[in-house]
Amino acid sequence: MQKMLKNKKWLLAICAIILILTCLAPAFGASITPLKQGSSGQAVKDVQQKLKQWDYYSGTVDGIFGSGTKEAVKKFQRNNGLTPDGIVGKSTFEALGLNQYVNNSSNSVSGTNTTNNNDEVTLLAKAIFAEAEGEPYIGKVAVGAVLLNRVKNNQFPNTLAGVIYQGNALESVSNGRFYTFDNHEESVKAAKDALAGWDPSYGSLYFWNPAKVPANSWIWTRQVIVTIGNHSFGK
Amino acid sequence: MYKKLSIALTIALLLTAGWGYSQYRVNVLNNSLMENSYQSAFYNLVNDMKSLSLLTAKNNIAYSDAQNSRLLAEVRMTANNALENLSVLPLQHYTLSRTEKFLNQIGDYANTLCGEIAIGNPLTREQRKGLEELSKQTSYLQQEIAKLEEQMTEQKLSFRDKVSLLANSPKSGQEKSQKSLWNTTFTSMNQQMSDYPTLIYAGAYSDHMENLQPKQLEGEEISKEEALEIIEKLPVLHDDIQYDFSDPIEVGTDSAVPIYSIIITGTEKDYPINVDISKTGGKIVTMLNNRPVTENNMSQEDAIARAKEFLKSQGYENLEVTYTLKEDNILQLEFANKDNDIYCYGDRVKVKIALDNGEVLGFESKDFLMNHCDRKFEKPKLSETEAKAKLNPNVQIESSRLVMLPNASGEEVLCYEFNSQYNGQNYLIYINAENGNEEDILQVFTDDNGSWTL
CATH class of the missing domain: 3.10.450 (Nuclear Transport Factor 2; Chain: A,)
Structure with a gap:
């Protein structure tokens, strides 16, 4: 018990460090020019606009940082728990909601709007792993491609999650094998290839293992397009 | 002695009973969790179908662009929701395929028409007629699902029954009638769903998308021997390695681009090269080599040059890079055809380059083969x-x-x-x-x- 507590403390400490690092990280990459009395330009205009909108500033929105603007900034900073120095730096920009001036290095993607397809890669890799772990690589890509073909086909749900979790569509999802996935490298690679457009199944919408499907199954009515490893692929 | 044994046995029995009971509780809890998510999906579906039926009926009489586009936007969203909820239910796909197709199409069609209205093309008489047909189907579907909901309530059916019925074949007469209620309802619904006219429109789920043919794939039909001859000359093969070529297998004989599929095995037996070559014209359609790449000692420029060299050997002269992604020491590239200084994004091929030795690990040209054609470029109307x-x-x-x-x-x-x-x-x-x-x-x-x- 004592030991566990100790472990927990360690864990907490590590979590705290990670948290602090994540919070600090953006500060390193950012390059901001603080605005102060004497500054001018579009950024000053935007600041004045915001301050006016919130009744801190009554002067004209002219893009020139004068004493009126400085007083308004100080007032805003005081009300928002910031150091009232009258200089618009990172924290004041953020408090004003002007994040574009914080992350202004031109070609980096700012934090609020990044996106990638890692979620899809993982979801697809899980399904490939659970359905085709022992199959040759090309058979893994083909299983991934079938699931993606379903998304594009009008007889199936139109999202990847919809297709994978569909009612009784995948046995491995129903029986839980799907959840034993542990970043199986070849499955992740196959998922990436399938998402990049490789389709060794040639437009198939179904795959099945002929040795395991009962003789009266509906799947036998499907037309086989290609056989890879133990799987038949078809429409 | 016996006393001790019987005490031990009693304790064991009690422990087992306790364990059994706790398992039973867990099972009840899990069952109701599962049942709840099915029930929630089913009742949402009942509701979605009601809204969809109402929206399409209103859309039939709406006569202003503003009202039509507002209703069609809602049709799209509601059809998507219905589809999502339907696909959660524990039913076999073949009892749902047409119903799902219907929901996909009505949503996609509504979306396409909505876009048309937005650029100033109000609904045509034919489109209105088509929508009336879809509306009829919707109301039929709505009624069937509402009926099923009533029967479920009346007979106190749960989805749990449905799931266990699927797992074990039904035994008692009552179980049989339950199973047939589900099957007949969804199967007959599914059949009815093929009774609406084919929908051809400018959308991804239109019927014509299933039978797309290559626009201009030219050339003689090649034999298996000719396919092998072409593949033996692939520039990815090294002169000093003895390769083993599998017999070409014909694949997708009635698909848009029928191919011969060949597996090339070199010294690395675990990493064969899969190559597919089109029967018409003998073009490489797909090539994939899964060899792991552990080093990166090549610049992106050099890798692109290698890719271009390979493309040239396959007869692609005017391709330009449109996309790059470096992953696992492999550079993924997408090229588009530059025709008369105009980038044709539909004519695209993909190439994968190993960054250890510049080898071409992957190539894919199906999109190019399907889409490429001789284009007549006219001077654009807008400057x-x-x-x-x-x-x-x-x-x-x-x-x-x-x-x-x-x-x-x-x-x-x-x-x-x-x-x-x-x-x-x-x-x-x-x-x-x-x-x-x-x-x-x-x-x-x-x-x-x-x-x-x-």
């Missing part, structure tokens, strides 16, 4: 300046070029592509060069490994 005037005045334009943009239904539209900045983010904006419509907007994402658009 670049006129097209620029259609843009949001707040974006900063960095560059522009003429492109052929494939739309959702595979047709090509001549557009000006404006590479623009807004709020520190990079966007590609496409303005139709004929009528000035804003055809599409893509956001560009960049990181250390490459850039991609969504």
